[in-house]
Amino acid sequence: xxxxxxxxxxxxxxxxxxxxxxxxxxxxxxxxxxxxxxxxxxxxxxxxxxxxxxxxxxxxxxxxxxxxxxxxxxxxxxxxxxxxxxxxxxxxxxxxxxxxxxxxxxxxxxxxxxxxxxxxxxxxxxxxxxxxxxxxxxxxxxxxxxxxxxxxxxxxxxxxxxxxxx
Numbered sequence: 198x199x200x201x202x203x204x205x206x207x208x209x210x211x212x213x214x215x216x217x218x219x220x221x222x223x224x225x226x227x228x229x230x231x232x233x234x235x236x237x238x239x240x241x242x243x244x245x246x247x248x249x250x251x252x253x254x255x256x257x258x259x260x261x262x263x264x265x266x267x268x269x270x271x272x273x274x275x276x277x278x279x280x281x282x283x284x285x286x287x288x289x290x291x292x293x294x295x296x297x298x299x300x301x302x303x304x305x306x307x308x309x310x311x312x313x314x315x316x317x318x319x320x321x322x323x324x325x326x327x328x329x330x331x332x333x334x335x336x337x338x339x340x341x342x343x344x345x346x347x348x349x350x351x352x353x354x355x356x357x358x359x360x361x362x363x
Contacts, residue, residue, distance in 0.1 A: 230265065230266065230279075231265055231266040231267065231268050231276075231279075232265050232266075232267050232268070232276035232279050232280040232283060233267075233268050233280070234267040234268070234271075234274040234275075234276055234280070234283050234285065235274075235285075236269070236271040236273040236274050236285065236287075237273055237285050237286075237287050237288040237289070238289070240273070240287035240288075240289075240328070240363050241362060241363055243327070243362070244287045244327070244328045244361065244362070244363050245272070245273070245287060247286075247287075247327055247328040247355060247356045247357075248272055248273050248286035248287045248328055248330075249272040250355040250356070251286050251328070251330065251351055251352060251355040251356055252272045252273075252275065252286070253355070254350075254351035254354050254355045255275050255284070255348070255351050256347040256348070256350075256351065258277065258347075259277040259278075259282050259344050259347055259348060260277070260278075260281075260282065260338050260341040260343065260344035261341070262277040262278030262281055262282060262338065263277065263278065264276070264277055265277055265278065265279055265280075272286075273285060273286050273287045274286070278338065280335070281334070281335050281337065281338045282332065282333070282334050282335075282338060282344065283332070283333045284330060284331070284332050284333075284348070285330070285331050285333075286328055286329075286330040286356075287328055287329070287330075287363070288322070288329045288330070288331050289329070289363055290329060290361060290363065291310065291322050291329065291331070293310060293312060293322075294310060294322070294324060299311075299312075301324065302321075302345070304345040304346060304349040305346060305349040305350055305353060306349070306353050307323060307326070307345075307349040307352045307353050308323065308324045308325050308326075309321040309322065309323060309324070309345060309349075310322040310323075310324055316336070317336035318333060318334060318335050318336050318339065319333070319334045319336070319339045320332070320333050320334075321334070321345060323352055323356070325358055325359070325360070326352065326356045326357070326358060326359065326361065327356055327357050327358070327359045327360075327361055327362075328356050328361055328363070329361055329363070330352060330356065332345075332348060
């Protein structure tokens, strides 16, 4: 089987809960009214179109955090709670996708690569979709495993299954 078609092992949602259980729970929400989010390099037109469709499907709240304006504004980016949760669509294929030992989760039919970053934050990246989308979550908000539910619903609706050409 090609690693490009099955880039990582998908685990049930309980794996997300287990991975996030050790992160300290925080009920605070950031007070930022906008988030600085650098859009990814300009993706091919097909990918940019899928990202624009996703942008229109994204929820107004994620993990109880309200949507935040991004600077610069872009159909390739979104944020919630200031920069607590940041989404970038149309990223190039992450190198970690080629690692068959990399862990992943499946939420509402969307496969996500799961990476814990050195600073304690988490990065989730969609796989087996026509456009790669990454979601960075700060360690204070990574305890809400339900945050991927709304995002997965939007991804499933706007970005078809398949292999990204980018």
